[in-house]
Structures are given as C-alpha cells and as structure tokens.
Amino acid sequence: MLKRASSLALSISLITGGAAQAEDNSWYASGQFGVRAVEREEIRAPSVDIDFELHNGLYASGAIGKIFDAGGVNFRLEAEAAWREGGDIRDFNINGVDGAAIGDGISAVSFMANGIIDIKNRSRFTPYFGxxxxxxxxxxxxxxxxxxxxxxxxxxxAQGIVGVDIGLSENFSVFTDLRYFKSFNATMTLQGTSGTADVDVDYDAYTFGVGLKYKF
Structure with a gap:
C-alpha cells in the first residue's frame, strides 16, 4: 500500500510539474496612446433621427493581464480601461435635413475584459489578435x-483587436494595434422645443495606438 501511495504521489508530482513548465503564467502591465476615429453616429427616437460624424480625437488605455503558454501561441487574459475623446461635430443632419451643431460630441470611458492570442515565431515581431x-x-x-x-x-x-508586438528585452516590448470598438444602445435624454424624449445612442470608433508593455 505504501509503495502504491508513493508511486501515485510521484506520478502526480511529475504531471503537475510538467504542467507548470508548460504554462508561462507571466503577468504584464501595458499602456497605450493614439488617435480615435469614429464611424457615422446615430441618435434615434420615434420622431427624431440625428446623423453626424466627429473629427478625430485622442485615445489612451491601460491594461494588466496574464499570459498562458499554449505551445505555438500565447493566450492572454487582460483587464483594460480606456478613454476615447469626443470631437467637433461635422456632417450633421436631423430627420434627413442638413444642419449645424456644436458641442464636444461623444466621449467614452470603457472597462473591458480582453482575450488575445499571440502568434509566436523566431523573430522579435509577434502578431496578435483578439x-x-x-x-x-x-x-x-x-x-x-x-x-x-x-x-x-x-x-x-465590445471590441476587436489586431496588432503586432515588438520585443525589446526579456521584460519590455512595444506594440501597435488597430481596435474597433462598439457600444450598444445607450439610452439618453433629448431636450427639444417640444419637450424631452428618450433616445438610443449608438457609438462606434476605430483607434490606432502605440504602447509599451512590461512583463513581471
């Protein structure tokens, strides 16, 4: 019985030891800065349909995550906070009639859970998507x-991400990526000459940024 227990303990030790070596489990922190460009935005209510675009604005984000080694690829899970600046309004129309509008447009602060796949290779350049x-x-x-x-x-x-990471050292790398971000059916209040009404606001934006990542 003792011999069997010892053999079982040795087997479990070898299996868990091998699994630990197979996973990188590295933590990292990253920061990114870039520009934001929006798609055409729409504000909808039963009697009002507002269309407009925004001039390009600034974008910044920070994230902390963990890397899991899966052989030819790394899988990353990260928590991200980001800010997308509003912008001057252009090409404004309401109910199909062109007009002019003022204001800071629409800005967004987001908190996201991301899943990202790194495609490992023999170079310092690591493509990724997620x-x-x-x-x-x-x-x-x-x-x-x-x-x-x-x-x-x-x-x-929700958002989609595609980019490339460039290794500088064992711990540091720079990265650049394109992200498409969309927010769904936010409800706001429209104040008009005939009163107030609830409106649905759709927001989507492309961001292009460059960042620095530190693994620890």
Whole structure:
C-alpha cells in the first residue's frame, strides 16, 4: 500500500510539474496612446433621427493581464480601461435635413475584459489578435440650437483587436494595434422645443495606438 501511495504521489508530482513548465503564467502591465476615429453616429427616437460624424480625437488605455503558454501561441487574459475623446461635430443632419451643431460630441470611458492570442515565431515581431467585452460610460454634448443631448449613459460594449508586438528585452516590448470598438444602445435624454424624449445612442470608433508593455 505504501509503495502504491508513493508511486501515485510521484506520478502526480511529475504531471503537475510538467504542467507548470508548460504554462508561462507571466503577468504584464501595458499602456497605450493614439488617435480615435469614429464611424457615422446615430441618435434615434420615434420622431427624431440625428446623423453626424466627429473629427478625430485622442485615445489612451491601460491594461494588466496574464499570459498562458499554449505551445505555438500565447493566450492572454487582460483587464483594460480606456478613454476615447469626443470631437467637433461635422456632417450633421436631423430627420434627413442638413444642419449645424456644436458641442464636444461623444466621449467614452470603457472597462473591458480582453482575450488575445499571440502568434509566436523566431523573430522579435509577434502578431496578435483578439477581442473583448465590457461596459462603457458615454458622455454626449450635442446641440443644434433647437435640440440638444447633454447626458451620460452606461452600456454594453465590445471590441476587436489586431496588432503586432515588438520585443525589446526579456521584460519590455512595444506594440501597435488597430481596435474597433462598439457600444450598444445607450439610452439618453433629448431636450427639444417640444419637450424631452428618450433616445438610443449608438457609438462606434476605430483607434490606432502605440504602447509599451512590461512583463513581471
């Protein structure tokens, strides 16, 4: 019995030891800065349909995550906080009629859980792709004189990510990527000449950024 117990303990030790070597389990922190470009945005209510675009703005994010080694690829799980600046409003129309509007547009602060796959190779350049899901707090500041949306709302959000990481040392690397971010059906209040109404605000944006990553 003792011999069998010893053999079983040795087998478990070898299996768990091998599994530990197979996983990198490295933690990392990263920061990124870049530019934000939005798609055409829409604010919808039963009697009002507002279309507009925003000028390009700034983008910044920070993340902390963990790396899991899966052979030819690394799988990363990370928590990310990001800020996307609003911007001057252009190409504004309401109910199909061109007009002009002022304000800071729509800015977004998001908190995302991302899953990212690194494609390992023999070079310092590591392509990666992934996506994330989370929440965003949108802040709107839009007015055409007769109608205005100056409100905040929190909504479900998702993003897709594709980029490349460039190793500088064992612990440091720089990375650059393109991200498509979308927030779904945030509800805000439209204040108009005939009263107030709830409106659905769709927000989506592309960001291009460069960042620094530190593994520890």
């Amino acid at each position: 996506g994330g899901i989370g929440v965003a707090k949108l802040s709107a500041d839009i007015s055409d004189g007769a109608n205005m949306v100056m409100d905040k709302a929190t909504s479900l959000s």
